[in-house]
Amino acid sequence: MIRIDELMFSYGGRCVYDGLSTYFETGAVYGLLGKNGAGKTTLLRLIAGLTECSGGKIDIDGEIPSKRRPELLDRLYFVPETFSAPDIPVIDYATNIGMFYSGYDADAFDRYLKEFEVDPHQRFRRLSFGQRKKAIIAFALSLNTSLLLLDEPGNGLDIPSKLTLRRMLSEYSGPGRTVILSTHQVRDVEDIVDHIAVIDRGRLLLNMSTEDIGRRIMFMTSDCAIHGALFSERVTGGFVNILRKSMDDDGEPTRKSRKIDMEILFNACVNGNGNFGKEVEYAL
Incomplete structure (x- = not known):
């Protein structure tokens, strides 16, 4: 497992990461x-040990990559x-x-x-x-x-x-x-x-398995934005809405969902209200 704890990194006077903590499962x-x-390449280089962080720690199965x-x-x-x-x-x-x-x-x-x-x-x-x-x-x-x-x-x-x-x-x-x-x-x-x-x-907005995402939220197409949706985006022919998943008494979804739309999910994270990732995490 890769564990990242309070990662700090800056270059050229620009702060890229300021206290990032997360993990990547084996x-x-x-x-x-x-x-x-956004800092993707920098994070990969830090994990690979090609760049050294200025604070915090990266641990790969007990090893320090740098x-x-x-x-x-x-x-x-x-x-x-x-x-x-x-x-x-x-x-x-x-x-x-x-x-x-x-x-x-x-x-x-x-x-x-x-x-x-x-x-x-x-x-x-x-x-x-x-x-x-x-x-x-x-x-x-x-x-x-x-x-x-x-x-x-x-x-x-x-x-x-x-x-x-x-x-x-x-x-x-x-x-x-x-x-x-x-x-x-x-x-x-x-x-x-x-x-x-x-x-x-430099901020982690979401880190979750697709299985957990699918258990928490659903994607629905409609003619207009659905009231109460976590996020709605206009697409050709209408809107794609992200809703909290609700179940009936038999444990079945009350509405039929399309598969996870990763592009809409990404847009919800970076263009939404800033708390979308947390809302997904606590959707159940």
Whole structure:
């Protein structure tokens, strides 16, 4: 488990985090959602130990990531949004770096590259941004680390590649593995995440499993905004409303709900009354 306690971080005179406390459970796939500049990349770098916090603490199963102990580094990998690669073939990069990870699987790397349609013998710097991104994601998955951090993994990928990535991540996830992927493109992750964390201007607005969200609130389409809704947003053809879920005497919902709309949920968190996350938490 990743525990974050009273995290403080500033750079260039700008306070990014001022007392952030939360946790990420083992065995879950988290969608870390936020606008551009919300602090998503900074948080991932802090968790990866690439940046040191100015106050507070990050603990990963008893390890402090900023200490960069080999035992922890063997179990985590961070895929940045942009990647500066050496001028060597993709396969050589994987062979040279993979030797430092006990879980590296060369056969899996080759399989992932084929699924992404990336030539393993092509030099990194001759690949397009999207091809380079797919190569480093394939490498990350082949390491079989227990903690995988991906910053905007869908950026630069075409639609077929995004579908392939979703399938790969779904297959990769499971007990003992935690995946945290940041994005501002909410639709890219809604089919694969089972936990949602929303941050905005350094504040955590929501951190909850999709199962718990589904137990607490419901999404309804209507011609007009529903009175008493936690949040309503105009869409094509009417409104999508977020309501507290109510049950009848048999424990069945009194109204039929559409599936969780992650984009509407995100908008409710960052554009609502500022207390939406708390209202969801206490909806039961």
